[in-house]
Amino acid sequence: MDHADTDPDANTNPAANPAPAPDKDPAPDAARRQSAAPHPYAEAARTPAPDADPGKAANPAPEADAAPDAEAAPDPAPDADPDTPTPETPDSDSARGRPRRLARRARRVALGLVLALLLPLLAAETALRVNYAGDPADGTYTRGRDAIWLGHAWVDGRKRDVDITALAHRLDGSGIRDLYVHAGPLEHDGTLPKSAYKQAGWLTSAVHRELPGVRVQAWLGDKLATEEPDGMHLERTATRAAVVRSTREVLAAGFDGVHFDLEPLHSGDGHYLALLDSLHKVTAAAGVPLSVASHQIDPLPGFHSFWGTVAGHPKWWSQEFFGQVARRVDQIAVMSYDTMQPLPSTYGGYVAQQTALALEVTPPSTDLLMGLPFFHENRFGHWAHAETVPAAVRGVRLGLSRTDADRAAFGVALYVDFAATEDDWTAYRKGWVNPR
Numbered sequence: 001m002d003h004a005d006t007d008p009d010a011n012t013n014p015a016a017n018p019a020p021a022p023d024k025d026p027a028p029d030a031a032r033r034q035s036a037a038p039h040p041y042a043e044a045a046r047t048p049a050p051d052a053d054p055g056k057a058a059n060p061a062p063e064a065d066a067a068p069d070a071e072a073a074p075d076p077a078p079d080a081d082p083d084t085p086t087p088e089t090p091d092s093d094s095a096r097g098r099p100r101r102l103a104r105r106a107r108r109v110a111l112g113l114v115l116a117l118l119l120p121l122l123a124a125e126t127a128l129r130v131n132y133a134g135d136p137a138d139g140t141y142t143r144g145r146d147a148i149w150l151g152h153a154w155v156d157g158r159k160r161d162v163d164i165t166a167l168a169h170r171l172d173g174s175g176i177r178d179l180y181v182h183a184g185p186l187e188h189d190g191t192l193p194k195s196a197y198k199q200a201g202w203l204t205s206a207v208h209r210e211l212p213g214v215r216v217q218a219w220l221g222d223k224l225a226t227e228e229p230d231g232m233h234l235e236r237t238a239t240r241a242a243v244v245r246s247t248r249e250v251l252a253a254g255f256d257g258v259h260f261d262l263e264p265l266h267s268g269d270g271h272y273l274a275l276l277d278s279l280h281k282v283t284a285a286a287g288v289p290l291s292v293a294s295h296q297i298d299p300l301p302g303f304h305s306f307w308g309t310v311a312g313h314p315k316w317w318s319q320e321f322f323g324q325v326a327r328r329v330d331q332i333a334v335m336s337y338d339t340m341q342p343l344p345s346t347y348g349g350y351v352a353q354q355t356a357l358a359l360e361v362t363p364p365s366t367d368l369l370m371g372l373p374f375f376h377e378n379r380f381g382h383w384a385h386a387e388t389v390p391a392a393v394r395g396v397r398l399g400l401s402r403t404d405a406d407r408a409a410f411g412v413a414l415y416v417d418f419a420a421t422e423d424d425w426t427a428y429r430k431g432w433v434n435p436r
Contacts, residue, residue, distance in 0.1 A: 132391075147333065150418075155203055156198065178259075178289075180333075183196060185222050190232065194253070218253075220258060226265070234269065234272055244278050251286050255288075264314075273328065291332070293335055293371075296315070298319060326366050344391040347395070354370070368411075373389065375415065375419035376421070389428055390431055393428065414428065
């Protein structure tokens, strides 16, 4: 979820799953005045003739016998052409002026580039702010199909019955129907050791007892080798076959479904679509849901290609590819956080847009869930002061209101339990569960 499969509770695949503290899950798993003096051309100097000697002026000698006066002034120099170099303005001055002109030109080009980048960005942020305006339609609240991602501690032996009781109390009266419990990560070859989810039987039994109707899905995933050599290679038939076997094994351990989060997954990946086709056969035969976490959808057509060229990480999916995935699963949860938005209003407007884009291509038979940020990190791509639960919930409701207000197969997904605060839970309940 850009970091969903780096579940901090997991004790395998350290590159994707940092090691947790013993008793507590840690918080989870690009750019962007001149004034030059005029060229100092000097006006040519004129040397006036000195005053004539008075004595000579009163008694001039005969012209023929006169000797040239050594003191007589020379003829005045002609007016200088200002474009003609003079000793005061040698050719070297023109050479010195050339770098200044080049520097001015370079500054103008740089300013133009900055404006070319900033103006579209400012326009986009303004559009998102406008998208956050208005009132959600009546009835746009929980349909009882919400979900929450839970950390690995629920299946590795750290949780007890008292924790189940507390969880049941927390979820009482909420709209949560599905628990995505981190049971991985998968090995790069697609296998999954049973020791990774040794308490699965205890968990599912306890949840069924304390929370009737709530499903426990095995949250599986891995880092894909799409942007660096280390990771899972979905293009390998044997790897995909191993993922299918691992799915059968977790279902046999008692899970009520399986939820996949494979990242970074590039838009248009046909090997991923083939894997989903194989997985859906298994889950359908078992009568349980196949669920996936999805990347965000291009906010502008083809934006994933642009961003992939600029940053080396496409991040977004095309809307077409999102629809192809949604038609192959029973449930799709959009990771609508880590958006790089700087303000709650622009973040909420972005979520409203993502909700509308997803609704347009998700079939009515597939549950569409929009992710809510139940975590508070500050890093590139995520600002906790901007990506808030109230902003996300309002964005979800606005997108739903404008696109398909009466859709039944819809909900929100909370990421993630061990990083959530009381304020997060309160905002979820007040904004989505009981907004009236």
